[in-house]
Amino acid sequence: MKKNVVIIGAGLAGTLLCNELVENCDVTLLEAGDKNGIKYPEVNFIQKRFAEVKTFCIGGGGTTNLWHNGLIPINTEDVTSEEFKKVITETESYIDKAACKLYWLDNPYSDEYKNIVSQMSLVAEKTGAFPDGVDCLLYPEKYRKLDVKDRVDAFYSVSNIEFVSENKRIKSVSYCSGLKKHSIDADVVIISAGALGTPLLVKKVISAIGSSFDKIGTGLADHPIGFIGKVKFKKHITRSMNCLSALNKGNYICRTAIRLKSKCGKYTCGAFFRPALTMGNKLSIYKYKSLIGAGNGLERVKNMFSLKIFHPDILAEIFSHLFGITIPGRIYNIIVIFEQKRGKSRVSYDGDRLNVDWSITKEELSIYNDMLLKLNNMLTGISDEINIITDLTEEWIWSAAHHSGTISLGNKPDDLVDKDLKLNSCDNVFVCDGSVIQEHSYANTGLTIGALSMRLSERVLQ
Numbered sequence: 357m358k359k360n361v362v363i364i365g366a367g368l369a370g371t372l373l374c375n376e377l378v379e380n381c382d383v384t385l386l387e388a389g390d391k392n393g394i395k396y397p398e399v400n401f402i403q404k405r406f407a408e409v410k411t412f413c414i415g416g417g418g419t420t421n422l423w424h425n426g427l428i429p430i431n432t433e434d435v436t437s438e439e440f441k442k443v444i445t446e447t448e449s450y451i452d453k454a455a456c457k458l459y460w461l462d463n464p465y466s467d468e469y470k471n472i473v474s475q476m477s478l479v480a481e482k483t484g485a486f487p488d489g490v491d492c493l494l495y496p497e498k499y500r501k502l503d504v505k506d507r508v509d510a511f512y513s514v515s516n517i518e519f520v521s522e523n524k525r526i527k528s529v530s531y532c533s534g535l536k537k538h539s540i541d542a543d544v545v546i547i548s549a550g551a552l553g554t555p556l557l558v559k560k561v562i563s564a565i566g567s568s569f570d571k572i573g574t575g576l577a578d579h580p581i582g583f584i585g586k587v588k589f590k591k592h593i594t595r596s597m598n599c600l601s602a603l604n605k606g607n608y609i610c611r612t613a614i615r616l617k618s619k620c621g622k623y624t625c626g627a628f629f630r631p632a633l634t635m636g637n638k639l640s641i642y643k644y645k646s647l648i649g650a651g652n653g654l655e656r657v658k659n660m661f662s663l664k665i666f667h668p669d670i671l672a673e674i675f676s677h678l679f680g681i682t683i684p685g686r687i688y689n690i691i692v693i694f695e696q697k698r699g700k701s702r703v704s705y706d707g708d709r710l711n712v713d714w715s716i717t718k719e720e721l722s723i724y725n726d727m728l729l730k731l732n733n734m735l736t737g738i739s740d741e742i743n744i745i746t747d748l749t750e751e752w753i754w755s756a757a758h759h760s761g762t763i764s765l766g767n768k769p770d771d772l773v774d775k776d777l778k779l780n781s782c783d784n785v786f787v788c789d790g791s792v793i794q795e796h797s798y799a800n801t802g803l804t805i806g807a808l809s810m811r812l813s814e815r816v817l818q
Contacts, residue, residue: 358382359543361816362529364517364557366510367418368802369789369809370548371502372457376813378507384540385510386517386531388553389415394422399552400706402713406578406755412552416512417501419550422757425499426611426800427455427465428491429807434624434695434797439766443775447807450814454806459499462607469494472605476612479599485734488615490600491626493800495609511538517557519545519564525784526561544784544816548809551576551759551791552712556705558763558772558779558787567781569772575698575764579756579798580716581691584728585744586635588687593738601629601688613693613798614734616727623695625727626798629688633668637743639752690731690744693798694724694753698761716750724748758801760793777812788812 359381363370366387377383389395394415399406406412413419429451435441448466455465462468473492480490504510516532520539530539547557555573562569589597600612613626669689701714728746735742745752764771772780777792779785788808790801 359816360384360541361544361546362386362540362542363546363548364529365418365548365550365553365789366416366504366512367548367550367789368420368502369805370546371417371420371504372454372806372809373546373548373788373813374504374508374510375457376810377816378505380817381544383508385504385508386514386529387414387416387510387512388514388549389413389418389512391416391510391512397710400709400711402711403715404750406712406714406757406759408754411755411757412550412759414553417503419757420501420802423800423802424495425458425802426493426495427458427460427469427803428493428799429469430793430796430799430801430804431491431624435795436622437766437794439775440794443765443808444804446775447804447811450807450810451803453810454803457502457810458802458806459496460494460608461496461498462605465494468608472603472610476600476603476610479596480612480614483593483596483738485738486614487734488617491613491615491798493611493613493628495611497607497609517560519561521561521565521782524565524782526564526782542784544786546786546788546812546816548787548789550789551762552703552710554787554789554791555703555762561779561785562781565782569770569781571764571770572772573704573762574700574702575761575794576701576703576712576714576759577696577698577761577796578714579758579796580694580696580720580724580753581756582694582748582753583689583691584748584752585637585690585742586632586687587629587690587735587739587744588635588741589739591686594686597629597686597688601631614731615798616692616731618723618727620723622697623723623727624797625695625724626693627731628691628693630691631672631685632687632689633672633685635687635741635743636669637745686740692724692728692731693756694720694727695795695797696720698764698794703762714755716753721748721750724753758790758796760790760796760801763787763791765792765794776815777808786812786816 361381394413396410452464514531520528603610616625
């Protein structure tokens with residue numbers, strides 16, 4: 357007899373899990389958004405906003421509607437939590453399968469990734485400037501939002517999801533669709549509503565089994581990201597920097613990150629170089645550049661009706677990032693993806709209203725500025741001109757939309773899920789999405805979420 361699996365959330369993790377498990381299980385998908393459209397839930401930002409653009413949505417495909425499908429694993433050397441390091445190490449064997457599901461068409465991803473990192477490391481070594489090494493973000497040439505298979509019993513625009521328990525297990529899940537209330541028997545429940553949506557559902561599960569937990573939603577971590585300056589490289593290394601900026605490999609584009617380790621060794625950031633035409637360093641232009649790059653569809657078209665679009669650096673960014681055309685030259689923007697650790701930032705709900713209490717601490721800003729000073733020193737010997745901000749304030753950096761960490765993972769009494777992603781207080785409920793990612797250095801979280809989904813689907817079947 358097939359297991360009844362209920363999956364909540366049609367984002368990257370939820371869709372992959374549905375498509376894997378439907379071959380051997382009766383799978384029901386519950387999604388708060390529409391099937392063929394996306395909605396942006398209202399967010400009440402208590403401190404810092406994520407960004408000028410929307411970074412969180414619901415609907416068919418979830419946030420795969422918004423991302424650029426950059427594939428990069430989390431480097432275990434950068435993970436300080438021993439328990440989460442074990443999880444990441446275990447997911448390595450699932451990376452190739454996850455990459456295929458995320459439109460990777462080349463050789464096995466792990467082989468190609470290893471080869472390209474080796475190749476770009478040799479290029480970087482020729483400059484003699486980057487002692488912390490490099491890493492590579494690979495973008496498949498063709499990608500789209502994820503869709504669930506027709507065999508999945510999928511319900512969209514649902515509301516009022518509730519859980520009924522029996523002996524530390526969830527035996528059924530109820531929800532409203534249209535004007536009717538429905539109930540589904542469940543052998544396994546998987547919550548994949550994202551770092552912002554999952555805490556509310558986990559809280560409902562724990563309440564249903566008669567327990568309580570104060571720290572649900574605490575630990576929100578993101579990638580603070582920002583254009584922090586410009587550099588004009590010396591002529592003799594121009595070709596090397598062109599390769600590190602963007603290398604077209606046919607089926608994918610490789611963008612190379614310069615790794616930056618903090619003095620204490622606990623933080624790792626990644627600096628990327630993008631072609632520019634001027635050495636100007638204006639925050640207003642950087643914010644507009646972010647709007648153009650992160651906007652979607654009609655919103656992107658609206659943003660283009662601004663005189664800022666004729667700024668030389670904006671034109672260079674459009675040609676480089678949107679059309680894959682690199683304007684030759686020696687001047688580059690520097691964009692840095694900073695690491696943020698789990699701390700006191702959190703998400704909570706007042707009814708259906710989402711509250712996000714996210715901030716960048718003074719300690720983090722100090723660490724980031726030390727890293728930028730380190731980067732400035734790295735570039736001194738290979739550049740003719742540098743214009744880097746080394747006294748960042750919060751307004752210079754915003755969210756990279758890699759919301760993570762709102763569900764604690766580990767074997768301590770106050771951890772919510774174990775290394776198999778099962779709720780410690782419930783025997784048949786699992787969590788799989790960005791919320792369980794405890795550390796991510798500078799890495800896009802998509803590939804890791806995909807690998808975690810492949811790993812969990814195997815465990816559910818076993």
